[in-house]
Amino acid sequence: MKDPKNKFSINLPLKGIVQAITDLPDPVFAEKMMGDGVAIDPIDNVLYAPFAGQITQIHNSHHAVTLRQGDVELLMHIGLDTVALKGRGFELHVAEGDQVEQGQPLITFDADTIARECVSVQSAVVITSGQEITTVTPLGSVQTDLNQIVFTVPSSNDPQGTSAPAQETATEPTGPAITGSIKIPNATGLHARPAARLAVEVRKADAKVTFTVNGKTCSGSSVTGIMSLKTKLGDTLEIEAVGPDAQQVVADVIAAVKAGLGEEITSFSEAPQQEVEEEAPLLQVKSGEEGVLIGFTASPGRAIGKLVKHNKALPEVTRESIGAAEERAAFKASVKSSIADLQSIIDRLTKNGQEELAEVFNAHIELLSDPELSEKPLADIAKGQGAAWSWKLAYEAQAETLAKMDDPLLAGRAADVRDIGLRVLKKLLGVDDGGEILEEGTILLQEDITPSEIVALDLTKIVGLCTTHGGSSSHAAIIARSNDLPYLVNVEDAMKDLADGTVLLLDAKRGKIKVAPTDAEQAAFTKKIENAAKQAEEYQRDAHKPAITKDGFQVEIAANIGSVEDAEKAVAAGAEAVGLLRSEFLYMERLNEPTEEEQAEKVGAILEVMGKERPVIIRTLDVGGDKPLPYLPMPQEENPFLGVRGVRIGIERPSILRRQVRAILSQAHKGHARIMYPMISALDELRAVNALVREEQKNLGVEHVEVGIMIEVPSAALMADKLAQEVDFFSIGTNDLTQYVMAIDRGHPGLAARADALHPAVLRMIELTVRAAEDAGKWVGVCGGLASQIEAVPILIGLGVKELSVSVPALPEVKHTVRTVSMEESRKLAQAALDCADTSDVKDLLKSHQ
Structure with missing residues (x-):
C-alpha cells in the first residue's frame, strides 16, 4: 500500500525469520542481480499476497510468483533450487492474471520436501522493478503478523495496478538489427537464477535487446520478462539487438547461454537429429488373404462404400505473413x-x-x-x-x-x-476435414476418433468407420454401436496407402475389409447384407419371447441405455430389463450439474417407460479418467484411470452422490429401481456408499431398494466373496475389467486392440466372481461390451452369468443366440476357454464351436 510520502509498503508474505537478502547462499539473490529485497526463513507453509495487485507471472514449477501494483513488481521465490521439484510439493491457489487482495493465500508448499531435496527452504522476496528498499522489520526477528510491513520502496502516483514496472527512459538506440539464436541447455530452462545472470549480461551493453522463444517476446534486460518466456530445455532463444554494442551483446549472450548461466548444462549436438525409423512391432496381426485387410470390431455391421481418408496431422505453423x-x-x-x-x-x-x-x-x-x-x-x-x-x-x-x-x-x-x-x-x-467432399456411401478412415467427433459425423453420408488406432471398448465405440454404425479399430496400416474413392466391403462383424472387390464379390456381399437384414427381422419377431436355452435354462437379456429414447427402443427390441442406465449421460454434454429435480424427472420417465415388470439398474455417477465433466473440478492426476473416478467421485464429493441417490429414491415407486456403484475396489468403499443410501432411504421413507456393484477391478473380483455379503447382485463391466487386468489403457492408440475381454485372464476373473456370488446366493450379470459379442454369449452363460445387458441393437440377436445353445454345451465351452493360453486360442475355440 502507498503512504502520503510516496512510499509503497510490502507486508509480510511468509511467516518466519526475516533476514538480509545478502544472507542467502545464492549469489544471484545475495548480489542483488534480480533486485533488492529480503530473505525469509519460513516457519509456516503458506505464501500470502503482501499487497493487493495482479498476479503477472507464475513459474511452471509453481515455486515462484510475481505480483504487481502500479510501478512496483515483486518476485516471491520459495526456497532455493526448488525449480528442480517441477511443481511437486506446491499447490497453487491463484492463476496468472488474477487480482488478489493483501493477505490472500497464493501458494501452499511442503516445507519438508524442500528441506529434504533442495539447497534451502529460505525464500527470497525481491523488488524486480528496480527500486531500492527501506527495511522496516528488524532483521533476524520472527514475524507472524501478515499486516506487518517488512520494507518500503519509493513509488510514483500511478493509479493502482495500471502502469507497468518502471522502465529506463534513455534514448532508444538506433541502427541495424543484429540477430542470433542459441538452444537453451539448462535442464529447467531460464528460471530465476539464469534469467538474472542473462539480464545482467544484457545490461552491460549499449543496445536494446529483445528475446523471443516459441513466439513469446520480452526485453532482454528484464529478469521477470525472461522468466515469463517459460522456457524449457532445448527451446531456441532468438536474440535481436539494436545499438552500438549490438554485435557484441549478441555474441556475449550466445556465449553466456552456451556456458549455462551458472548452471550445469545439457549439451546439444549441432548435427541434424537422426531420424528414427518406424519398425514393425513383434506382435502384429495381418491378413493372409489377397486384397483383404483386417481390424478389430468396435461396432458390428456390414457396409459397401468408398474410402475417404481424414488426416488429422497439421502442417507446421509459422509466423510468416503475406500481408x-x-x-x-x-x-x-x-x-x-x-x-x-x-x-x-x-x-x-x-x-x-x-x-x-x-x-x-x-x-x-x-x-x-x-x-x-x-x-x-x-x-x-x-x-x-x-x-x-x-x-x-x-x-x-x-x-x-x-x-x-x-x-x-x-x-x-x-x-x-x-x-x-x-x-x-x-x-x-487449408486442412480439409472432408466434410465438404463427403458423399453418400462414405467409409471414413482416420487415425482415431473421439466421442464428440462421432457425434458430429453426418451419418446420412457415412456408412462405415475405420481407425488405425483405438479400442473396441472405447466410448466412441459405444456411441457407434448405439447408432448402428459399422466400426473397425486398429485396421492394418496398409489401409492408409489406399487412394480416396477406393471401393470397400466393410465387414465389421468379422473384422475384415475387402479392397476393390469385383462385381461378383460386391453382389455376394450385398446379398449377405440383405440376408442379415432378413435375419434381423426374424430375430425381432421373436424379440419379446424369453431367452431360454435348448435344455431349459432362462437367461435375462437386458439393455444398456442412457436416455428415455433408449428405453423406448429397448422395450421395442425385447429388453426384459435395463442392466445399465448410464446416469453420467444426465451430467455430460452440459456446462453445469443437473439439479436433483432434473435428475429425478429423467430417471422417473425411464422407470415409467420400462414399467414395474422390468427392473432398471441405475449406475451412480461414473466419471473421471476418460469421462471428465466440464463443471466438476478434478485433480490433476498423472494417471486418471488409477485416480479419482467412478464411485470415488461420490466418496470424495458425497453431496453429488447424495443428490443423485435422493433423485433415484424419489422415483423408485414408478418402476423397479436398483442402484449400482461403479468401480468398487474395496469393502470400506462399499460400506461407505451403502450407509449413505440407507440413510437417504430412511429420510425419504422409501422401502428397501436393491443395491449392487460393478466388478471392474481385479481387487473386487478377488474379494467378491466378502463383497457379496453386502449387496444384492454383481454386474461385471468387462471393458474396465479387461483394462485393469491386462494393464492396457482401453483408449491407448497403439495397444487398445490387445485389451480383449476374451483373454483367459479376464474370463477367469468372471468365473471367480460368479462362484463367489453363487456361494452367497446372489446373481451376476455382465453389462460390458463382451455381452454384446454374439460369439461370447455361450461362454458367459456357461460361466454362470444370469443376465446379459447389451447394446439396444444387439438385443434380438443375443436372445436368439441363447435359444440356439444348451447350458450343457455352454459349460463345456466355458471350461475349455478357461484352459486356453491366450486370446487367439479362445477365438480359435469359438470358430470351431460355431
Missing part, C-alpha cells in the same frame, strides 16, 4: 466458415432430437463470436504475424488460463476453446 490485410481477411473468413459448420451440426442434431448435444455446439458458436478471443490475434496480425500463428498462440493461451481457474465452469470451457481453436486453425492452414 496484414490478407491475413486479417483469412482469419475472419475462417471464423465465419467455422460458425457456419457448427450451425450445420446444430441443425442436424436438433432435427434428430439431440437438443442437449446441440447445446454444446451452441456454446462453441458463442465462444467464436466473442470479440475478446479475436482481439489478440487481430492485434498480432496487425504487427506482421501470420493469422494461423497469431490465432494458435491466442486460443492456446486462453485455454491454458481457463484451465487454471478455480471456477469449475470457466475451467471446463478450456476444452471448448481448444476445440474451436483447432477448428479455425485447420481452416487457416
Whole structure:
C-alpha cells in the first residue's frame, strides 16, 4: 500500500525469520542481480499476497510468483533450487492474471520436501522493478503478523495496478538489427537464477535487446520478462539487438547461454537429429488373404462404400505473413466458415432430437463470436504475424488460463476453446476435414476418433468407420454401436496407402475389409447384407419371447441405455430389463450439474417407460479418467484411470452422490429401481456408499431398494466373496475389467486392440466372481461390451452369468443366440476357454464351436 510520502509498503508474505537478502547462499539473490529485497526463513507453509495487485507471472514449477501494483513488481521465490521439484510439493491457489487482495493465500508448499531435496527452504522476496528498499522489520526477528510491513520502496502516483514496472527512459538506440539464436541447455530452462545472470549480461551493453522463444517476446534486460518466456530445455532463444554494442551483446549472450548461466548444462549436438525409423512391432496381426485387410470390431455391421481418408496431422505453423490485410481477411473468413459448420451440426442434431448435444455446439458458436478471443490475434496480425500463428498462440493461451481457474465452469470451457481453436486453425492452414467432399456411401478412415467427433459425423453420408488406432471398448465405440454404425479399430496400416474413392466391403462383424472387390464379390456381399437384414427381422419377431436355452435354462437379456429414447427402443427390441442406465449421460454434454429435480424427472420417465415388470439398474455417477465433466473440478492426476473416478467421485464429493441417490429414491415407486456403484475396489468403499443410501432411504421413507456393484477391478473380483455379503447382485463391466487386468489403457492408440475381454485372464476373473456370488446366493450379470459379442454369449452363460445387458441393437440377436445353445454345451465351452493360453486360442475355440 502507498503512504502520503510516496512510499509503497510490502507486508509480510511468509511467516518466519526475516533476514538480509545478502544472507542467502545464492549469489544471484545475495548480489542483488534480480533486485533488492529480503530473505525469509519460513516457519509456516503458506505464501500470502503482501499487497493487493495482479498476479503477472507464475513459474511452471509453481515455486515462484510475481505480483504487481502500479510501478512496483515483486518476485516471491520459495526456497532455493526448488525449480528442480517441477511443481511437486506446491499447490497453487491463484492463476496468472488474477487480482488478489493483501493477505490472500497464493501458494501452499511442503516445507519438508524442500528441506529434504533442495539447497534451502529460505525464500527470497525481491523488488524486480528496480527500486531500492527501506527495511522496516528488524532483521533476524520472527514475524507472524501478515499486516506487518517488512520494507518500503519509493513509488510514483500511478493509479493502482495500471502502469507497468518502471522502465529506463534513455534514448532508444538506433541502427541495424543484429540477430542470433542459441538452444537453451539448462535442464529447467531460464528460471530465476539464469534469467538474472542473462539480464545482467544484457545490461552491460549499449543496445536494446529483445528475446523471443516459441513466439513469446520480452526485453532482454528484464529478469521477470525472461522468466515469463517459460522456457524449457532445448527451446531456441532468438536474440535481436539494436545499438552500438549490438554485435557484441549478441555474441556475449550466445556465449553466456552456451556456458549455462551458472548452471550445469545439457549439451546439444549441432548435427541434424537422426531420424528414427518406424519398425514393425513383434506382435502384429495381418491378413493372409489377397486384397483383404483386417481390424478389430468396435461396432458390428456390414457396409459397401468408398474410402475417404481424414488426416488429422497439421502442417507446421509459422509466423510468416503475406500481408496484414490478407491475413486479417483469412482469419475472419475462417471464423465465419467455422460458425457456419457448427450451425450445420446444430441443425442436424436438433432435427434428430439431440437438443442437449446441440447445446454444446451452441456454446462453441458463442465462444467464436466473442470479440475478446479475436482481439489478440487481430492485434498480432496487425504487427506482421501470420493469422494461423497469431490465432494458435491466442486460443492456446486462453485455454491454458481457463484451465487454471478455480471456477469449475470457466475451467471446463478450456476444452471448448481448444476445440474451436483447432477448428479455425485447420481452416487457416487449408486442412480439409472432408466434410465438404463427403458423399453418400462414405467409409471414413482416420487415425482415431473421439466421442464428440462421432457425434458430429453426418451419418446420412457415412456408412462405415475405420481407425488405425483405438479400442473396441472405447466410448466412441459405444456411441457407434448405439447408432448402428459399422466400426473397425486398429485396421492394418496398409489401409492408409489406399487412394480416396477406393471401393470397400466393410465387414465389421468379422473384422475384415475387402479392397476393390469385383462385381461378383460386391453382389455376394450385398446379398449377405440383405440376408442379415432378413435375419434381423426374424430375430425381432421373436424379440419379446424369453431367452431360454435348448435344455431349459432362462437367461435375462437386458439393455444398456442412457436416455428415455433408449428405453423406448429397448422395450421395442425385447429388453426384459435395463442392466445399465448410464446416469453420467444426465451430467455430460452440459456446462453445469443437473439439479436433483432434473435428475429425478429423467430417471422417473425411464422407470415409467420400462414399467414395474422390468427392473432398471441405475449406475451412480461414473466419471473421471476418460469421462471428465466440464463443471466438476478434478485433480490433476498423472494417471486418471488409477485416480479419482467412478464411485470415488461420490466418496470424495458425497453431496453429488447424495443428490443423485435422493433423485433415484424419489422415483423408485414408478418402476423397479436398483442402484449400482461403479468401480468398487474395496469393502470400506462399499460400506461407505451403502450407509449413505440407507440413510437417504430412511429420510425419504422409501422401502428397501436393491443395491449392487460393478466388478471392474481385479481387487473386487478377488474379494467378491466378502463383497457379496453386502449387496444384492454383481454386474461385471468387462471393458474396465479387461483394462485393469491386462494393464492396457482401453483408449491407448497403439495397444487398445490387445485389451480383449476374451483373454483367459479376464474370463477367469468372471468365473471367480460368479462362484463367489453363487456361494452367497446372489446373481451376476455382465453389462460390458463382451455381452454384446454374439460369439461370447455361450461362454458367459456357461460361466454362470444370469443376465446379459447389451447394446439396444444387439438385443434380438443375443436372445436368439441363447435359444440356439444348451447350458450343457455352454459349460463345456466355458471350461475349455478357461484352459486356453491366450486370446487367439479362445477365438480359435469359438470358430470351431460355431
